[in-house]
Amino acid sequence: MFGLSALFLARFQFAFTVGFHIVFPAFSIGLAAYLAVLEGLWLKTGRSAYLDLFKYWLKVFSVVFGMGVVSGLVMSYEFGTNWSAFSQKAGPILGPMLAYEVMTAFFLEAGFLGVMMFGLNRVGKGLHFAATCMVSIGTLISMSWILSSNSWMQTPRGYRIDEATGRFLPVDWWQIVFNPSFPYRIVHMGLAAFLCVAFIVAGVAGWHLLKARREGRQASEQVRLMFSMAMWMAAIVSPIQVLAGDTQGLNTLEYQPAKIAAIEGDWESESRAPELLFGIPDMKNETTHYKIAIPYMGSLILTHSLDGKVPGLKDFPKEDRAYSPLLFFSFRIMVALGMLMVLVGLWSLYLRWKGKLYDTPLLHRVALFMSPAGFLALLCGWVTTEVGRQPFTVYGLMRTADSVSPIALPSIATSMIAFIIVYFIVFMGGITILLRTFAEEPHADQHGPAEDQPQRAAGTTQVSHQPPSSPAAGAGMAE
Amino acid sequence: MTETAGFWLPVVWALLAATAIFLYVCLDGFDLGIGILFLKEKDHDHRNLMVNTVAPVWDGNETWMIFGGAALYGVFPVAYGTILPALYLPILFMLLALILRGVSFEFRFKSESPMSQFFWDTSFCGGSIVAAFMQGVILGTLVQGIKVENNVFVGSSFDWLTPFALFCGLAVVIGYALLGATWLLWRCEGELHDAMRRISFVLGGLMLATIALVSIWTPMLHTTYMQHWLDMPQFALVAPVPVAVLVLAAALFLGLRNPRSHLLPFIATLGLFFLCFSGLGINVWPYIVPPTITIWQASSPPESQTFLLVGTMFLLPLILSYTAYSYYVFRGKMSAGHHYH
Numbered sequence: 001m002f003g004l005s006a007l008f009l010a011r012f013q014f015a016f017t018v019g020f021h022i023v024f025p026a027f028s029i030g031l032a033a034y035l036a037v038l039e040g041l042w043l044k045t046g047r048s049a050y051l052d053l054f055k056y057w058l059k060v061f062s063v064v065f066g067m068g069v070v071s072g073l074v075m076s077y078e079f080g081t082n083w084s085a086f087s088q089k090a091g092p093i094l095g096p097m098l099a100y101e102v103m104t105a106f107f108l109e110a111g112f113l114g115v116m117m118f119g120l121n122r123v124g125k126g127l128h129f130a131a132t133c134m135v136s137i138g139t140l141i142s143m144s145w146i147l148s149s150n151s152w153m154q155t156p157r158g159y160r161i162d163e164a165t166g167r168f169l170p171v172d173w174w175q176i177v178f179n180p181s182f183p184y185r186i187v188h189m190g191l192a193a194f195l196c197v198a199f200i201v202a203g204v205a206g207w208h209l210l211k212a213r214r215e216g217r218q219a220s221e222q223v224r225l226m227f228s229m230a231m232w233m234a235a236i237v238s239p240i241q242v243l244a245g246d247t248q249g250l251n252t253l254e255y256q257p258a259k260i261a262a263i264e265g266d267w268e269s270e271s272r273a274p275e276l277l278f279g280i281p282d283m284k285n286e287t288t289h290y291k292i293a294i295p296y297m298g299s300l301i302l303t304h305s306l307d308g309k310v311p312g313l314k315d316f317p318k319e320d321r322a323y324s325p326l327l328f329f330s331f332r333i334m335v336a337l338g339m340l341m342v343l344v345g346l347w348s349l350y351l352r353w354k355g356k357l358y359d360t361p362l363l364h365r366v367a368l369f370m371s372p373a374g375f376l377a378l379l380c381g382w383v384t385t386e387v388g389r390q391p392f393t394v395y396g397l398m399r400t401a402d403s404v405s406p407i408a409l410p411s412i413a414t415s416m417i418a419f420i421i422v423y424f425i426v427f428m429g430g431i432t433i434l435l436r437t438f439a440e441e442p443h444a445d446q447h448g449p450a451e452d453q454p455q456r457a458a459g460t461t462q463v464s465h466q467p468p469s470s471p472a473a474g475a476g477m478a479e
Numbered sequence: 480m481t482e483t484a485g486f487w488l489p490v491v492w493a494l495l496a497a498t499a500i501f502l503y504v505c506l507d508g509f510d511l512g513i514g515i516l517f518l519k520e521k522d523h524d525h526r527n528l529m530v531n532t533v534a535p536v537w538d539g540n541e542t543w544m545i546f547g548g549a550a551l552y553g554v555f556p557v558a559y560g561t562i563l564p565a566l567y568l569p570i571l572f573m574l575l576a577l578i579l580r581g582v583s584f585e586f587r588f589k590s591e592s593p594m595s596q597f598f599w600d601t602s603f604c605g606g607s608i609v610a611a612f613m614q615g616v617i618l619g620t621l622v623q624g625i626k627v628e629n630n631v632f633v634g635s636s637f638d639w640l641t642p643f644a645l646f647c648g649l650a651v652v653i654g655y656a657l658l659g660a661t662w663l664l665w666r667c668e669g670e671l672h673d674a675m676r677r678i679s680f681v682l683g684g685l686m687l688a689t690i691a692l693v694s695i696w697t698p699m700l701h702t703t704y705m706q707h708w709l710d711m712p713q714f715a716l717v718a719p720v721p722v723a724v725l726v727l728a729a730a731l732f733l734g735l736r737n738p739r740s741h742l743l744p745f746i747a748t749l750g751l752f753f754l755c756f757s758g759l760g761i762n763v764w765p766y767i768v769p770p771t772i773t774i775w776q777a778s779s780p781p782e783s784q785t786f787l788l789v790g791t792m793f794l795l796p797l798i799l800s801y802t803a804y805s806y807y808v809f810r811g812k813m814s815a816g817h818h819y820h
Contacts (some may be wrong), residue, residue, distance in 0.1 A: 063585050069538050070544075070581035074574045077546035080563030081570060087552055088560035088630065092779035095553025096787040102546045105793040110542045111801045114535030122808055162780075167556075170782045198689050322803055405564040410634045415571040422575045429599070433589045 007404050009412045010082040013419060015386075017074050019379060020423055024068035026378055028109075029143055029190070030197030031061050032136035033117075039132050045123060052446035054221050057201075059114055059437055067430055070111070082412075086393050086403030089167050093159060093176060097149045105142030109135050132383055140190070151182035154385070154395050155255045161397075168394070180255055184248040185421055187384075191241045192381065195341060196374030198233035201226050203371020204438045206364035211441070213361060218405075222442040224358050227367070231357065234282075235345035245300070252388075253302055256395060257311040259388035261330045262324040264298060266312045273310035275296035281324035286314060288324075296441075322390045326383065334380035337373045344370060488784040489774040492554045495768070495791065499550060501756050503543035505658070509533070510540050512659020514580055514607020515652060517600060519678060525671050526600065528813055530584065532666045535809045537584060539802055541577065553787055557630050557777040558767045565625045565632040566617050569639050573613035582607030609705055611655045612648040619647030622759060623700050624770045643696060650689040654752065657682040661731075661745040668812050676735055679744055683731050686748075690724060690755060697762060720758050725750050 035057055041052035076098065078086045086096070115123060115131040123131070158175030159168045168175060205227035210220035253260045265288040266283040267272060275297030279288040299308040313321050344366060351357045389395055393403045513529050518695060520526060530639035533540070551559045585605035590596045616639055623643055660682055664675040727750040734743030763769050767777045778784065 002615075037607055063589070064537065066581055066585045069541055070578040073541060073545055073577060073581075076545045076552070077570055077574060079552060080548070080559045081567050084560035084632070088556050091552050091556025091559060092783040095549065095551075095556055095559070095779065096783050097553075098727065099546070099548040099553045100790055102542065102549045103798065106542045106545055106739060107539065107794075107798040107802070109797065109806050110539035113538050114805045118535050119808055127763075167780075169780050172787065173786055291661045405560075405567075406633075407564055407567055408629060411567055413784075416569065418571070418575055420576060425602075426578060429582060429586050433586055436589070438711050 004409070004413075006407055006409045006412055007401060009409065009416055010404050010407070011400065012080060013412065013416050014082050016416075016423075017071065017078060017419060019382070020427070021068070021071040021075055022382060023375055024064055024071060024188075025139070025142070026193040026196050026375070027064045027200075028061070028068050029139040030195075031057060031064060031192035032109075032132075032139045033194065034197055035061060036129075036136040036200070036242050039129050043129055044259065048444065049222050050223050052442055052444060053226055053276075055446040056222070056382060060348040060434060063114060063433055063437075064416060065109070065429060069106075074151055076357065078403075079396045082405055082407070083393070084405040086398065089165075089398060089403075090153075091167075093152065093168050093170050095406075096170075097145055097152075097177070101142055101149075102143035105138045105145065108452045109138035111112070112138070143189060143193070144186060147186045148177050148179070148182050151185050152176055153178050153393060154185075154389055155179045155181040156394055156397060162231060181248075181251055184244070184251045187247050188244045188289075188381075190379050191237055191244055192374065194233060195237055195241060196378055197257065198237065199341070199367075199374040200371050202230035202234065202367040203369075204427045205230060206367035206371075207438070208284040209358060209364045210361060210368065210440045213364075219358070220441055220443050221370070222446070226442070228352075228357065230367075231345070231348035231352070235349045238338065238341040238345045245335075245338065245413050249296070249302060250304075253311075256388065258313070258316045258320060259322060259327075259385075260302065261311045261313045261315065262322040262327045263384060264302075264310065265324055265328045266310060267296070267314050269306045269309065269312040269315050270297055271299060271309045273302075273308075275301060276328075279328065283321070283324060288328075320391065322388050327388050330380040330387070334384065337377040337380070340370065341373060341377075395411050480622065484781045484785070485774070485778075488781055488788070489555075491788065492550075492778075493765075493774045495795075496533070496554065497756075497760055499543055499547050501549060501753065503540070504752060504756065506536075506540035506543060508655045508752065509658040509662035509745075510537050511580075511607045511611045512655040512657070513663065514603050514659075515611060515656040516659050516663070516675075516678070517607070520671075520674065520714075523596075525562075525674075527588075527661055528667060528671060530587070530603075532663065532813050534584070536802075536805060537581075539805065541581065544577075550787075553775065554779055554784055555767055555777040556779050557772060561627050561632050561768050561772065562621065565634060566620055566639060566654075569613045569616045573610050573617070576606040576609035576613065578606075579603075581608060584592065607655075608652060611652045615648035616644045617649030618651070618759070618792065619644030621769065622763065623695060625711050625768050627768060630687045630772070633676035633702075635665060646689075646696070647693065650693060651684075652808075653682060653685045653689055654755075657686050658748050658752070658788070661748045665741050665745045666813055670671060671689055676738075679735050680732075681727070683744075684753065687728055690751070690763055692756075694758070696796075697759075715760055717758070720754055724751065724754055727754065744749065 011193075035054055038050050038054040038057070041047070042054060079094075105411075112131040112134040115128065116135050119131065120128050136367070149317050157179040158170065158172035160171050161167070162169050205223050208223040209219045209227060250262070261269075262281075264273075265276050265279050267286050267288065272295075274293035274295045276288065276291055276293050278290065278292040280290055281288045296306050298310050300306055302308065313324065344363075347363060348357060351360050351363060357363075391400050392398060393400050510533050513533060514676040517526060520760060548559075551562075579602045583606060587596060587599035590599055594644075612718065619641070620639040623641060625632065626638065657679060658678045660675045664672055664679060667675065700748065727747045731744050731747035731751070733745060734740040765773045765775075767774045
């Protein structure tokens, strides 16, 4: 049908759903940490603007987290529906890690989410802060397990292959969990999640700074505070992220040289390799057209030496090569966005030093324009690392073509259409609601989700309309 | 040593997995039931109230389903890799329905125009019904058996489209609606409470009828099941089940008739669910993919099962305790003034 194969559709469907999904966990990881910082600062300094911002972003969190839960639900079953051969073979290793993710992270997040969202007046400040921290820690634990599983598929260790069934059996869990690419990946992804949220916050603040300027007034204290916090993140975290990305590149060169060759569009292995700024890799004719190159830079970036040897795609058999034209561009878009973030961070430092951080509309406009930059870079990064693993699911050991489920093409085509329709509706609904939330300027005495804290029904002992510091509810429950 | 581990680990895991699925059915059951009851309850304030009773806990309820998927993947990968392709369409439609329903939870509170309010209310209701129905279909298809050769599904895409599986779908929709109604009866007061009490009578009667029908239908599906019921250890387990069903049914209707009884109908419904669930479990035992793959054949190696079991022993009680804490924080009757959003 239309020249599509069930394998292609299974891959496309998985890529579509996982690409949709990853946006929300990344948003949750960064936002939960931001919320914990805001509440912590509020408790420490007593400055109410922190609490206002906390309540403002809490409303966003409830939407983002819910979308993360439901799109993640799909993922935990899609390994089986689309990749049943893979999950039977790799299940003994990857399954327990996913189950640990659910037990150590998802339940922690979901369990304390209710208290975090609606409990500020019910459980007291200290306990509420603890709940916020639990949610944030949960998102980080979750990220660790899922990245460990993903890294194992990239750089498998600590396994043996059962001869009778071809299954991967665990030998050393320590080596499985802490496989060679895991430490690099987790740093890179964690920082990416923080940057995603920093640039969203900066964009929302930028919008309100511009709006206030247009209306000839000063933006609220809350807006300026969140803009300043976001710009600190851009200035400090973006350069660290560049270093983290560089070390992950070195790690990939060591363990997955074919991926590096595909990313770089290099066909011949050479020392003193140039770095291509532009080019169109051609898998069939084994060359890259329209090259714009900087001499020596390829070797310098990848090996940190001018005459370091860089791999070429021709070192690897044709059937083992990843699709270079996609990787070449996804990688470059990610790097370009990263560099832009560094520039914004440096520029904000200069303006801050000059005392003009809130009076430079161009910076605010750039921040608004760059608000999705973190997410775009994140998606490009994942495309690079996942497509770069092809044509394998478990790198070098199990091919994608041997991993797929025995599903009929019409079934998978039907579900693909249903997925696109439902995700489109959900995404549009979510974006509309988020944009509407963002359009409201954060202000003093911000209303959060728990603001109309309800009157309890007669007959129960719960207090109502107490200030958050009321000991009555919190003390009893802390026991 | 290894042989006993090889025997007992899958048994322990089968029990743990069954517990997790049962917890999911109970928790997300009343949660989905609330969505199904939107069919009957059109009043906007009432609808808000209904959703508010579960707003702080629904993410957690849904997490049990993610746990079920992940545990199956890690502990019984052969079952995971055969059941999911066999039930590809029902599972994906269930997941899509859960997505629509899940976001509607948040979106319906935040929508401003009556149009979008109507849209998200409808998708909340429709999503809940489709998800519940598909869960019943999945259950029914499993019970009637899946065609497997050499650990690979060899049936067709529509093997699940049978009268029995479709009837199971309907049964689950009715059951979840009853769970939802008795949950609301417990957690609400006034008009909504009275409405739920009335509707529970009807749903309770329907649920008992479907239980009776499924109980007669199931043994006729497959000969091994009939033998099971007559074998001695199974017979001793199964014999008290119909009696217990009658006792719980009596408790449900007495509770519904007594205006001062608020919690009893919900507890009795949970009890009925437990009986149905364990009855089905006894039927299927020891197969995880009936009628060919047993829990031992579907298992991952003992190294994987032990690795996961060690953590589960500590984590599961912890999870249960903070889940209970979260329910405790948001305990008590809800009344019209309650806004969580």
